[in-house]
Amino acid sequence: NAGVTQTPKFQVLKTGQSMTLQCAQDMNHNSMYWYRQDPGMGLRLIYYSASEGTTDKGEVPNGYNVSRLNKREFSLRLESAAPSQTSVYFCASSEAPGGLLPRDTQYFGPGTRLTVL
């Protein structure tokens, strides 16, 4: 089991460019998440997908879009990158059994380090 995989590992963009971060999990999890981590801060939720076919905004969704392509894959798109989006991006997944959210452990991918110039 690879767990949660993310591509690319590193990316440098110019302001205004677009790109898609890819995430896949092989744990047959229902829920998937995108977080960003900025220096000196914990992770903040950008978007999540509670189940295949659904997506919802998290704390900091502005400037991003997501697609839950199938149960395994969840992508994050930056349509017009800005320097404020320089960050480390983590994808996570969890089983998310219904009604038991507080007990549901999220497992993280290795992260994508994105720099926007």
Add this chain to the structure above:
Amino acid sequence: AQKITQTQPGMFVQEKEAVTLDCTYDTSDQSYGLFWYKQPSSGEMIFLIYQGSYDEQNATEGRYSLNFQKARKSANLVISASQLGDSAMYFCAMRENDYKLSFGAGTTVTVRA
């Protein structure tokens, strides 16, 4: 208001000694979960231990234990017999009846030989 507070930005510990990392939380929910994650310098987030709000016993996982004091809203992580490989950033996180994990700012632990 901050849901998770970690007041120790950095800590040093001697190899083979124990270290306690503080975490306090804020919630009005009765059902919630508390998690600790480790982030080594390589950057990945590694799940360490979980404590449920209704769990009567403190959680333990190998050298990791969680000192859960519900009335004080604290969930401190204890690492026993520290090893050089324990040097990392440690994050406390909370999940309420929601899809989001709320993270603290983290504590950096440096283990000295």
